[in-house]
Structures are given as C-alpha cells and as structure tokens.
Amino acid sequence: MSWLKLTEKSLYLMEGGEYLKKIDLRDHNSGQALDIPFDWFRGQGDNVPMVVSIAHNATATEPDPKSKTILSTVSPRFSGKDLASRILSYMNAKGYTIFQGLREYNIVYVEGLNPNGSLNSDSDNAFNDIRLVIEIIDGRPQIVGGPWLASTEPGRYYVKNPMNRKGAARIQFRQYTAWQVGIHGNSEPHEALIQTGGVVSVHRDFDKNGIRTGDKLDTGYFGINQHNGYDNPVKNVGRASAGCLVSRSRADHRRFMAVVKQDWRYQQDKAFIFTSTVIPGDDLVRQFPA
Numbered sequence: 199m200s201w202l203k204l205t206e207k208s209l210y211l212m213e214g215g216e217y218l219k220k221i222d223l224r225d226h227n228s229g230q231a232l233d234i235p236f237d238w239f240r241g242q243g244d245n246v247p248m249v250v251s252i253a254h255n256a257t258a259t260e261p262d263p264k265s266k267t268i269l270s271t272v273s274p275r276f277s278g279k280d281l282a283s284r285i286l287s288y289m290n291a292k293g294y295t296i297f298q299g300l301r302e303y304n305i306v307y308v309e310g311l312n313p314n315g316s317l318n319s320d321s322d323n324a325f326n327d328i329r330l331v332i333e334i335i336d337g338r339p340q341i342v343g344g345p346w347l348a349s350t351e352p353g354r355y356y357v358k359n360p361m362n363r364k365g366a367a368r369i370q371f372r373q374y375t376a377w378q379v380g381i382h383g384n385s386e387p388h389e390a391l392i393q394t395g396g397v398v399s400v401h402r403d404f405d406k407n408g409i410r411t412g413d414k415l416d417t418g419y420f421g422i423n424q425h426n427g428y429d430n431p432v433k434n435v436g437r438a439s440a441g442c443l444v445s446r447s448r449a450d451h452r453r454f455m456a457v458v459k460q461d462w463r464y465q466q467d468k469a470f471i472f473t474s475t476v477i478p479g480d481d482l483v484r485q486f487p488a
Contacts, residue, residue, distance in 0.1 A: 203261065204232075210261055217261045219293050221375070281315045282332045282339040284486040285477070291485065294373040294475055298334040301462045303342070305424075305472060306330055307443055309371075311479035313345040315488060320479070322408035323354040324433045325446040327479075329424075331457050343457035346450040349427065350443055350476055353435030357408050360440075365402035367420055367441030368410055373475040374398045379459065379468065382425040388448075389455050391424035395471030398422050400441060424474065426451035443474070 203210045203217070209232055210217040223230045276283035276290070285306055289296055297304050309327045310320030318326045327350045331343030352366040360366040376396035381387050400420060401413035420441065427438040427446040438444055445451040464470040 205260055207260055212261065219295065221295055276339055278339075279488055280339075281330075281345070281488075282341050284315075284482065284488070285330075286332065286334070286339050287486050288477060288482050289373070289475060292373075292477075295473065296334070297473070298337075300335055301333070301460055301465075303458055303461045304332040304334070305458065305474040306332060307348060307350050307474065307476045308345075308479045308482060309350045309476065311345075311482070313347065317479055317483055322351065322357070323435050325349050325427065325430070325435060325444075326432075327351075329443065329445055329450075329454060331454070343454055344450075346454065347432065347446040348444060349435045349439055349446070351408075351435070351439070352403075352441045353437055353439050354408070355437045356440040357403055357406055360403070360406075362402070362420075364416060365404035365406065365413065367400035367416070367422065368403055368413070369422060369441065369443070369476055370399040370401060370410075370415060371476050371478050372399070373473060375471055375473040376422075377424060377472040377474060378470070379455075379464065382423045382442075386428065388426060388451070390426070390451070391455075391458070391472055391474075393419060393422045424454075443476070 201212050203212050208220045208222045211219040221232070223232050276286040285308065286296055286304070307327060307329050310318055311328050312318050312326070313328055320326055325347045327348045328345040329348035330341050330345040332339055333342045351368050357366045374396060376393050376398050377391035378395045380390065380392035380394060382390035382392060397417050397419060399415050399417040400422065401410040402416050403413055405412070422442055424443045426448045427435065427444040429447050430436055430438045432446065435444070445454055458464070458472065461470070464472075
C-alpha cells in the first residue's frame with residue numbers, strides 16, 4: 199500500500215519507507231507552495247495512496263528512492279515504441295511527475311533530437327532540439343502539440359557575450375514547475391510561458407565553450423522563458439535565445455501557446471504554474487530505443 203509524506207522539502211509518494219515519486223516544494227511570495235500531482239491518485243492500482251503523513255519539523259528525514267528494479271514493477275509503464283511512449287517511459291524511470299487525463303498536458307523538450315525521433319549532432323547555435331506536448335487519456339499517450347523545432351541552449355552570440363558575468367545559461371536536464379502565461383520580450387512582445395512561478399537550475403558557461411561539461415550550476419529566477427525564435431534560420435539561433443526554451447518559428451510558438459492554454463488547470467486558474475521537462479536525446483535513445 200502506498201501513502202503520502204510531506205516534509206520541509208518535498209511531497210513523496212511512499213511505499214514502505216522509500217519513495218516512488220516526489221515533487222519539490224517551491225517558493226511562492228513569502229512562503230512555499232506545492233502543486234499536487236493528481237495523477238498519483240488514479241491509474242496506480244494498489245499504489246493509490248491511502249494514508250497521509252505530515253512531517254513539518256527540522257528533524258524530518260528525507261526518504262530514499264526505491265531501486266530502479268522495484269520502480270519498474272510498481273510504476274505505470276508506457277510500452278509502445280512511439281515517441282510519446284518512449285519519452286514518458288524515460289520520465290517515469292527518472293521519477294518525474296507525469297500528468298494523466300483529458301487536457302492535462304505534459305510539456306517536454308528533448309535536446310539533440312529531430313522531429314521524426316532520430317538523433318542529430320546537437321551542434322551549438324542551431325535549432326536542433328524539439329518541443330512537444332503530450333496528453334494521456336486512459337493510459338494511452340499521444341502528442342497533441344508538435345514536435346516543433348526548438349532550442350534548449352543559448353545562441354552563440356550570448357555564449358560569447360553573456361548577460362550574466364558567470365556565463366551564459368544552459369538549463370540543467372530535469373523537470374521544473376516554474377512557468378506562467380505572460381508576455382516575453384521588449385522589441386517584439388509576445389505571449390509566452392514566463393519563469394515567474396519557480397526556480398530553475400542552469401549550467402553557467404564561464405569558459406564559453408558551448409557545452410555543459412565542467413560548468414557550475416546556478417539556481418534561481420533567471421528569466422528562462424518559453425518563447426518564439428523570431429523565425430531565425432535553423433542553423434542560427436543567434437540572439438533569439440540567451441538560455442530560454444525557444445521554438446524556432448513564430449507560428450509554431452503560437453500553436454504551442456494555443457494548446458497549453460487549453461489545459462483545464464489553466465482554464466480554472468489563469469495564474470496556474472506549468473511544469474516542463476527537459477531531457478537529453480542521446481540518453482533517451484540509449485535507454486528507450488525506437
């Protein structure tokens with residue numbers, strides 16, 4: 199039987215003394231907030247939590263995760279070879295939250311992957327990543343937005359001329375709950391997902407070599423928005439991104455915003471904070487090949 203545990207850091211879906219999944223608390227105004235992952239409460243079979251334990255004190259210990267072997271037997275799996283199923287299998291293996299149900303969308307970026315699901319060289323300063331939106335209904339995943347060409351990395355201009363003295367920002371691979379609908383940009387303001395709802399972690403490219411290896415992590419509010427790439431050429435991100443998650447074309451970005459704004463949670467609360475997941479294409483293909 200599963201149960202819930204809330205500590206000063208995270209909410210855990212527990213089994214025994216170890217956790218199956220977790221979601222971190224986030225800063226909100228002068229306190230903390232938590233986005234309840236409703237997918238934990240359905241479609242889990244025996245793993246629907248039946249007991250809630252609240253632990254709010256300085257000595258509350260954070261539990262350890264279940265082993266990957268155990269996780270693979272108790273967590274929902276997506277066995278298909280289609281791109282959506284493979285991405286969700288990867289997210290599941292990482293312990294990321296997966297939203298399930300009508301108009302409850304999963305926003306995902308895959309670095310170094312083509313829209314057809316094949317790997318590319320992931321060269322710098324190019325729109326060679328993808329942005330997509332996945333919906334799961336009755337356990338069946340489908341891509342309801344994209345895949346669209348995108349970039350999860352800063353363009354070469356900002357690598358060489360960083361806006362932060364620590365170096366250009368390159369987002370760390372993981373899942374974040376951090377974005378709200380708002381307006382991006384000064385010269386060409388447009389509707390986008392704005393990093394106003396939570397912190398993200400980025401690698402700071404202090405040595406300006408265009409890769410994450412050896413770069414120090416920096417966590418905070420850095421304006422890592424999800425906006426359009428101004429129709430820049432595929433092989434030239436240029437000034438379109440200083441570290442944001444960017445769709446190459448204006449039209450694709452408008453389609454993206456139209457989809458995510460149909461999420462029932464946003465429809466109920468226009469201040470809803472969206473979750474997005476950024477994963478490496480080479481690791482996805484290695485673990486879950488087509």
